[in-house]
Amino acid sequence: MSEANSYSPGLAGVIAGESAISCIDVERNKLNMRGYDLVDLTEGGASFEEVAYLLLHDDLPSLGQLAAFNDALLIERQLPDAVAHLLRTAPAKAHPMALLRTAVSALAYSDADSLAGDTSHEANVRKAVRLLAKVPLIIAAGHRLAQGQEPVEPRDDLSLAANLLYMISGEEPKAYAIEAMNVSLILYSEHGYNASAFAARVAASTLADMHAAITAGVATLGGPLHGGANEAAMEMMLEIGTPDNARTWILDALQSKRKIMGFGHREYKSGDSRVPAMKQAGLSVSQETGEDRWRQIAEISEETMLAEKGIFPNLDLPCAYAYYGLDIPIPLFTPIFVASRISGWAAHVIEQQDNNRLIRPNHIYTGPVGRTYKSVGDR
Numbered sequence: 522m523s524e525a526n527s528y529s530p531g532l533a534g535v536i537a538g539e540s541a542i543s544c545i546d547v548e549r550n551k552l553n554m555r556g557y558d559l560v561d562l563t564e565g566g567a568s569f570e571e572v573a574y575l576l577l578h579d580d581l582p583s584l585g586q587l588a589a590f591n592d593a594l595l596i597e598r599q600l601p602d603a604v605a606h607l608l609r610t611a612p613a614k615a616h617p618m619a620l621l622r623t624a625v626s627a628l629a630y631s632d633a634d635s636l637a638g639d640t641s642h643e644a645n646v647r648k649a650v651r652l653l654a655k656v657p658l659i660i661a662a663g664h665r666l667a668q669g670q671e672p673v674e675p676r677d678d679l680s681l682a683a684n685l686l687y688m689i690s691g692e693e694p695k696a697y698a699i700e701a702m703n704v705s706l707i708l709y710s711e712h713g714y715n716a717s718a719f720a721a722r723v724a725a726s727t728l729a730d731m732h733a734a735i736t737a738g739v740a741t742l743g744g745p746l747h748g749g750a751n752e753a754a755m756e757m758m759l760e761i762g763t764p765d766n767a768r769t770w771i772l773d774a775l776q777s778k779r780k781i782m783g784f785g786h787r788e789y790k791s792g793d794s795r796v797p798a799m800k801q802a803g804l805s806v807s808q809e810t811g812e813d814r815w816r817q818i819a820e821i822s823e824e825t826m827l828a829e830k831g832i833f834p835n836l837d838l839p840c841a842y843a844y845y846g847l848d849i850p851i852p853l854f855t856p857i858f859v860a861s862r863i864s865g866w867a868a869h870v871i872e873q874q875d876n877n878r879l880i881r882p883n884h885i886y887t888g889p890v891g892r893t894y895k896s897v898g899d900r
């Protein structure tokens with residue numbers, strides 16, 4: 522087969538590596554995470570911490586292993602001075618994703634294993650735990666400082682999902698809110714060789730540090746075709762405004778060839794396996810808050826997209842209205858995705874560096890050849 526024949530734009534369908542972390546079972550429309558069905562984890566009442574442990578290790582934790590993991594996270598729930606200073610001196614108008622990307626990179630200034638240049642398996646797990654513990658603090662403190670408010674200290678008695686909500690709002694979160702956040706963090710945690718995980722693996726394959734690879738992951742997640750779609754989907758629903766307007770709005774947008782945010786997926790062609798569990802969480806948020814408008818707009822948009830294009834919603838659509846219902850500011854939606862996906866990226870970095878070969882693909886050259894150099898004055 523010639524190079525040109527084997528080329529697939531966007532690397533669609535290309536097998537770019539091996540992984541024992543997760544895979545999309547397209548036939549059964551499920552996400553297999555180290556042998557577990559992801560939805561079984563949410564339905565069985567797993568905490569995000571359990572799922573993060575599953576990703577960083579080979580299996581779910583025992584009671585004792587989970588307690589030790591939670592203790593390790595708790596010890597790391599504090600920010601180094603340099604990062605706290607960075608957050609305090611950032612311009613208030615900086616996008617939270619830009620701030621988070623920069624702060625994640627700056628965490629390497631003081632990470633003992635990064636400073637020692639240690640990329641061993643054990644050091645990488647320790648770095649991952651530190652990142653998991655610190656990223657929610659960066660998101661919440663960065664947001665509050667930009668609003669002219671002081672950061673709220675995390676509470677030792679709250680889970681990662683509960684602390685995230687607590688540190689953003691400064692108020693004790695209700696049980697339904699913690700539950701919805703926990704489910705979203707589990708569903709967002711890992712998804713195979715997606716663009717951001719691949720970016721993290723490419724960086725890791727050069728033997729760059731965990732923090733460098735995770736920074737590449739954060740940078741890649743931010744775009745609206747990937748994780749940034751949860752913010753873009755909510756902006757779209759706000760633009761639609763009312764359920765009555767949803768069908769016409771979607772039809773007009775399709776007519777003018779607009780991409781409808783929160784719809785479509787490279788791998789799933791008959792629906793995103795994560796959507797039903799997140800819809801359930803979004804429904805309970807609507808019922809608890811008594812505000813169902815955004816969920817209804819999403820449902821009508823879904824019916825219209827299916828009828829017109831046969832395209833299903835992805836996880837970002839129900840996450841968008843669930844987060845909005847929880848009063849989370851829209852610019853924090855994608856950073857919250859990061860707080861979860863750190864676990865998946867870290868698992869990929871660890872797996873890559875445990876059995877490394879530099880990732881360096883080929884390309885088809887489409888530029889000119891044989892040009893003759895003339896000195897600048899002769900051109």
Ligand code: ACO
Nearest residue numbers: 745746747748750779780781782783784785786787835836
């Ligand atoms: N709105 C309108 N049309 C769409 C959409 C959409 N959301 N998604 C795909 N299509 C159409 C394309 O226009 C194209 O039509 P055509 O063949 O007539 O040109 C066809 O479906 C195939 O689409 P591609 O863009 O080639 O699909 P690809 O696999 O490259 O892209 C992607 C997948 C990027 C997710 C795309 O569906 C999209 O842009 N969606 C909107 C952004 C989004 O929601 N991203 C979140 C992804 S999931 C996540 O990160 C959790």
